[in-house]
Amino acid sequence: MQKQELLQINDAAYVYWPEGRKKPKTQQLHGLAGAGALGGSFWGLLFGLIFFVPLLGMAVGAAMGALAGSMSDVGIDDEFIRTVREQVTPGTSALFVMTSNVVADKVLDEFRATGAALISTNLSSEQEARLREAFAETEHV
DSSP: OTTTTSOEEEEEEEEEOOTTOSSOEEEEOTTTOOTTOOOHHHHHHHHIIIIIGGGSOHHHHHHHHHHHHHHHTTTOOHHHHHHHHHHSOTTOEEEEEEEESOOHHHHHHHHHHHTOOOOOOOOOHHHHHHHHHHHOOOOOO
16 A cells, blocks of 8 residues: 555554464564654553553553553544454454555555455644654664
8 A cells, every 4th residue: 555655654563363372472563664663662552551451460450551541642542442452352463554644545445355454543743743752763873
């Protein structure tokens, strides 16, 4: 879709959850990340909130719940987290992509054609700026 100029990929990671495992495996896709990549800290926090909070004890879960509240301030709300948690289960996988310049109707058509489910959230310019301020990886000199 990026080659067709239907979207621009800024950062990406994937999750796969082998059957019979307690938790999924995750990996940032550095080859797809653009100049504005949020980096491993962002993906680690997001995947922690989605997949690992349910496995943790009450005290840690409460602390992560507070972080989830902070994430809702940047457009990643409880509904998004709940939906992903329900759909990405043992035996499935998911591709997480932060994009810009999306031609939404064409992207939806592409997803429908493949049979893949699309779970999305939209960030305002202000929310994206806050995410970048908190998580953008600095250039190494």
